[in-house]
Amino acid sequence: MSVSVTLPALGESVTEGTVTRWLKAEGERVEADEPLLEVSTDKVDTEIPSPAAGILASIKVAEDETVEVGAELAVIDDGSGAPEAPAAEAAPAAESAPEAAPAAEPAAAPAPAATEAPTAPSTETEAPAEAPTAEAATGASSASGTDVTLPALGESVTEGTITRWLKQVGEEVTEDEPLLEVSTDKVDTEIPAPVSGVLLEIVVGEDETAEVGAKLAVIGAAGSAPAAAEAPAAPAAAPEPAAQAPAAPEPAAAPAPAAPAPAAAPAPAPAAPAKAAAPAPAPAAPAAPAPAAAAPAPVTPAPAAQAAPSGDDGAYVTPLVRKLATENGVDLGAVKGTGVGGRIRKQDVIDAAEAAKAAAAPAPAAAASGGTAAKAPKVEASPLRGQTVKMTRMRKVIGENMMKALHSQAQLTSVLEVDITRLMKLRNQAKESFAAREGVKLSPMPFFVKAAAQALKAHPVVNARINGDEGTITYFDSENIGIAVDAEKGLMTPVIKGAGDLNIAGIAKKTAELAGKARGGGLTPDDMSGATFTISNTGSRGALFDTVIVPPNQAAILGIGATVRRPVVIDHPDLGETIAVRDMTYLSLSYDHRLVDGADAARYLTTVKAILEAGEFEVELGL
Incomplete structure (x- = not known):
């Protein structure tokens, strides 16, 4: 069906x-x-x-x-014919077994002359014959367990590197418990266990790279744990091809087949050497140990030789690690990697940054006495320089929406200055108790969202939409505010529904939830739709103000600039006009002049300014 x-x-x-x-x-x-x-x-x-x-x-x-x-x-x-398909596949697999046996017998014949030798290969040739069948049916271990695969970690991410296993073979795991850490060129993340059980097998080791969809491990029931120890008995046949290889080409051809073997089958490769130590004495043939010792010889030095210069400028460093080093002013050439062959990992950069901070701790005293200028951060060239890459689908969508907005509206921007000194003092007083009570950090953003939403109720022309085909205007009865988030994939704008009916705590929780989803790739279409007004915090990266673009089907967008402490002339009740250091910020309102006039924009900004400068949030903050 x-x-x-x-x-x-x-x-x-x-x-x-x-x-x-x-x-x-x-x-x-x-x-x-x-x-x-x-x-x-x-x-x-x-x-x-x-x-x-x-x-x-x-x-x-x-x-x-x-x-x-x-x-x-x-x-x-849906599988109505599925039972026949595996049977059909099993038949060729069964037929291939006799073919594999004769193929193995000529190779085994010239090797040893002992009477035990024919018996040992005959049992081992059955294992390779069963191996393809097992793989076709998702593996012997999968029959008694569940495969853990590398999920899709982003639109353009095709592979990931295992940075750390949080569980070891034999340990119990519960469903959704973090099982391992994976690093890509976009993000570091944890992979949860898909089911509860016992970790039977780790297929991909730490610092190894796997493609999306690759099997990383196997989880089974508690009773399956001993079976995991027996499961690698099939991979024990791996030395057999190594024993056959020297039989045909005698001198230098032996190492050559040994190298591709692990490369072609990375899954059993890690387990084979560990488990092969026990079966090795079983085939008492003298030729078997020799290739087993020779196989690691060409393989082991090769990665070491390639990974040795990991700390040098010429070695490959993931963009994530390079970005982290740039942000923390860490010289990668001076970092000693702890990964395979000296590869620099994320934790190495973090440790180096912390060590540098600890060493620089007494520096402020010396700077105060000597009056030396602050050291400029090291700026490292981006690996994107000189490249031509395909534009991502997300980037195309953002570009199309921005062009559509600019070409379909008469946009302009008004800017106003706001003194938020009182607001910042209230936040500093309440942030610890607020975090303990509400479970989220108290940033300045919820105050701006609250003020913007309250002002929209008084100025509905800013919270409206032109219905072009109908020649009508819709004034919304709710304040659904989009929050621009700088995510890895690009600019995302999740929506706080009914922001005008939420208090500071409710806005803070919803903002943290949506921002986390945006950066973690968990936004749903419902999270992204229905905005009637948008806020963009361009000051989070230090910009004083910006002429932000009004999104399609909206009348305006509010830009929040960076908060700067600077001297300002104020009217003190006792001192009269005086100069004081204040927390100042700029608010910029871009709007569609077809619907909103300059006076409307100024009135809206003035209302937002009055709410913020009054700072009457004590009750909501529990002060």
């Missing part, structure tokens, strides 16, 4: 989506709810899960093609 995969509704105003990547190919098996493809809309990028388990029979919409909501994307065979 065939099951159709259709494009679901991905948001309130989303009518179509573009297929950016198929995660499965035709003929591959897919499980129910397993990510099947990636789809991009003008709101968000997301994965479409498989509606049923089975075989991907047909792909109807190719990558980079756009279809409407409800369109058929693919067809899945």
